[in-house]
Amino acid sequence: MERLFTVENDQVRGEDFIHCNVCKTRIGTTEDHIENIQNETTGVLSKVFNVQVLDDHKYVEQDSGNTVADIYCVKCGMLLGLKLITVPRQTLYVREGRFLMKLNKLVYWGDVPMFFEEYNIEHDDQVPNNQVGGVNDQVPNNQVGDADEHDHNPAI
Numbered sequence: 001m002e003r004l005f006t007v008e009n010d011q012v013r014g015e016d017f018i019h020c021n022v023c024k025t026r027i028g029t030t031e032d033h034i035e036n037i038q039n040e041t042t043g044v045l046s047k048v049f050n051v052q053v054l055d056d057h058k059y060v061e062q063d064s065g066n067t068v069a070d071i072y073c074v075k076c077g078m079l080l081g082l083k084l085i086t087v088p089r090q091t092l093y094v095r096e097g098r099f100l101m102k103l104n105k106l107v108y109w110g111d112v113p114m115f116f117e118e119y120n121i122e123h124d125d126q127v128p129n130n131q132v133g134g135v136n137d138q139v140p141n142n143q144v145g146d147a148d149e150h151d152h153n154p155a156i
Contacts, residue, residue: 018114
């Protein structure tokens with residue numbers, strides 16, 4: 001059996017929606033986004049809509065001991081993540097009935113990515129360098145005199 005979750009929600013502000021990054025269909029809300037896990041590549045959501053969940057026994061699979069079903073965008077068919085059906089070892093975030101969404105497949109309002117690939121680096125403790133200007137911009141050298149001039153009589 002497959003389930004189709006569709007909704008048009010006029011009570012939520014446009015900028016509070018999460019969208020499919022391909023067709024821009026509304027998938028969820030920022031209020032339902034609980035946490036990011038797995039090196040910030042997976043988002044845990046409590047509710048989603050405008051998705052197709054293939055939870056027929058033919059499509060259900062095991063993943064790390066959990067029973068899961070694939071979730072697809074209803075408009076473009078993009079695989080967006082998994083629905084947790086059975087979770088033997090529940091955690092604070094990973095629980096039955098929740099959705100594990102691939103953040104690289106989702107965007108916030110205005111096409112703002114939910115996952116920044118350049119931030120996914122080997123060491124989690126590193127942060128991106130927020131420098132102003134391009135990598136080749138140079139600060140002017142305020143040196144007085146020529147490069148070969150030296151103060152041969154330093155003050156002692």
